[in-house]
Amino acid sequence: MAERSVIFFDIDGTLLTHDKKLPALTKEAIFTLKEAGHEVAIATGRAPFMFEDLRKELDIHTYVSYNGQYVVLNGEVIDRNALNLPSLEKLTATALENDHPAVYMDHEDMKANVPEHSYITESMSTLKIGRFPAHNSNYYKDREMYQTLLFCAEGEEKQYERKFEDFDFIRWHPVAVDVIPAGGSKAKGIEKIIEKLGYPRERQYAFGDGLNDREMLSSIYHSVAMGNASDEIKAVAKHVTESVEDDGLYRGLQLVGLL
Template identity: 70%
Template sequence: MQEQSVIFFDIDGTLLNSKKELPISTKESIFKLKELGHVVAIATGRAPFMFEDLRKELDIHTYVSYNGQYVVLNGEVIYTNPLNINTLEKLTEEALQNDHPVVFMDHEDMKANVPHHPYIKESIETLKISHFPTHDPHYYKGRELYQSLLFCPVGEEIQYEQKYDDFDFVRWHPVSVDILPKGGSKAKGIERIAKRLGVSPERIYAFGDGLNDVEMLSTVQNSVAMGNGEELVKEAAKFVTKSVEEDGIRHGLEMVGLL
């Protein structure tokens, strides 16, 4: 029997294809990993409420969400890293003047600071989730937020990057950018879980395809980039598998010897 490993999977473009569907080969591979005694986990930029159905379908209870800011092990929250609310308030005031809406996100919900905006609709709809942000401009007050979304065209986030040192900005859509606590990443969330489980670095694996996966794939010893991933992502990974549309998860797991 193989020694137990922990395998982290990104969601969009990794577990799910471009239509936000879970390939049959991927689902079968996940359950095969579990049968072999491995720990299967998710590492995503999504909020916990954005992939609850997927966790149920795959029977997964360990995950790194919000790009490392909200970490859960076997259903228990083991680490949180909230945004600096004072700084976020200042950024939001400036963004409002620039017609750049902001969505505030905690572990349970997300609220927009404007009632409607085409950028919010355009980007959130690509996730194909049932949850859509409703309007509450004061949602940030009196609660911990683990990520926010800034909606602006490519290049216009630079003005915020230069001014707000408490945050990292990671683009995930042509009109939307993740706002994260400075230095927060999937890699750090994975580190928390590995430490709790007492798993050695050589038994940790990670699969991803997006720019928010670069640090994870360059840090984790056994890293696999999806064939549909961006070039920077492939350069960061130790292995490159086929695309998610070509049974890339199963192929990658076979490539690294887990299946």
């Protein structure tokens, strides 16, 4: 049996298929890891309320959400990193001038700054979470926001990257990008958990496939890129497994000796 380790899993394209299904072998693997005494955690760009059902199904209570901006260990919030409010107000004004809507997100809910927009519908529907953001253009003004979604076509985020140094922009859909505090990442959120749990570097594992997994996969000692990841992401990982559609997570766990 392998030594007890901590393993971080991305959700979309890693735990879940592109149709947002949880493969039977993936679920079996998670519980096998837990029964062996390993610490199993999630590291995602999603909001906490976007994967509550998955956490319950897999009995996982430790997670990095919002690409590292909201971190929970065994059900307790241990780190928060909110967006700069004055900069968010300026970003909102610029985006509205460009007909680029935004969705503001805290740990409990999300609200859009426009009543409706085709980009919001197109991208949010791919998450299959059963909810869309209601309209409240002032939602961000009296609470901490950990991530904002900016809806614009590929390449259009460049103008925002040049203008807003307080934020990082990470594309997750052809018409949508995550806006997070500059320098924030899943890797930074994972550091907060590791500080508490104390697992040595050689007993840390991470699985992912997206652009927002780059820092995580390049910093974690045993990193595994899914077969459906881009070549750019595969290049920074230590191992590459099969596609999520081909039980890549289960096979990846076998590859690194955890199963």
